Amino acid sequence: MAILTTIKSLELPDAWLVSGGVYQTVWNALTERPAGHGIKDYDIIYFDGADLSYDGEDAVINAVGTGLPLLADRLETKNQARVHLWYEKRFGRPYPPLSCSMESLTYSASRTHAVAVRLRDDGRFDIHAPFGLSNIFGMRLVLNHAFDNRQTYQEKGARMKEQWPELELVPWQTQAD
Template sequence: MTHLRYAGAGREAQERALVQIIRSQPHLMAILEGMNALDLPDPLLASGAIYNTVWNVLTGRPVLTGINDADVVYFDDSDLSYAAEDRTIRRAAAQFAGSPIPVEVRNQARVHLWFPQRFGMAYPPLNRSAEMMLYFATRTHAVAARLEPDGGISIHAPFGLDDMFGFRVTPNPALPNRETHECKAARAKAIWPELTIVPWPTG
């Protein structure tokens, strides 16, 4: 059960462990450094590239196992056009051309404009990048990091880190995203059988 060695360790200890894991992984550090090179406003590296890497490190798997892409987000409400976002996406594509995993870049100030049409449900306008995690279908996935100007790594996790370190996939019913939670949970369980899947709440 060594993969659970940080479960229940407390927020400070878990943040230190996560920062240590991130710093040990060149693919994550290159993305964090690239985000700063692009000078993105309110940037975060979020979701699978982080929690999947943690699970791989703690279970001794190759570090890129199960990682489809890296989600890099920023918040710029000065221009909500797709054209502006696309310019940033193109700059990022050049910056991350050598990454071993694809890097997807999205402006969180625009999500409420396209989310209802794509997913069939309303989405509130956000005020900063980290707010996106409040609406993730799964609380476990709500973890993000940023490389600060002083070289420190800040961790953003509104629901804490114990689900991730406890290998629990826990739903977040903030939006009616049951299908998303269940599909992602099933995929993750097939890759990391150590996971416990918490069912979507009923009623």
């Protein structure tokens, strides 16, 4: 809640808490583990197409860290409007320019990772999961063919299986399999 409250208070455009900070929290509740068990970091995304600069994103990263000092070293804040500018250099394959934060979920390493939540003005949650929530609640890690990201999928799966032995890892297959 502290993360959701902070990103709401900063009024970041199209801002969401995504991926592990969401689904791993659910897994911890389902398996009766402590709330932060196994959560390596908390991914916060936003979309500011008006400022694609590194400095602009860095200012937001610092503002989020200042708002959440106890979690600052575990926060990963990214402007989804600028991912296509650095992704290929870092990962060796192009990434398309996006039109909003939610579009980024379709490129997650796993369909299970593709989940986002944010706090509404009335205190309720907006939840977005383009592939649904059944894999999260079923504790299944399911591949996403948006990219050939077999290595990322398998590495994340192995780490998650250590933290949540109950997790079912759906084996990587190519679309032709």
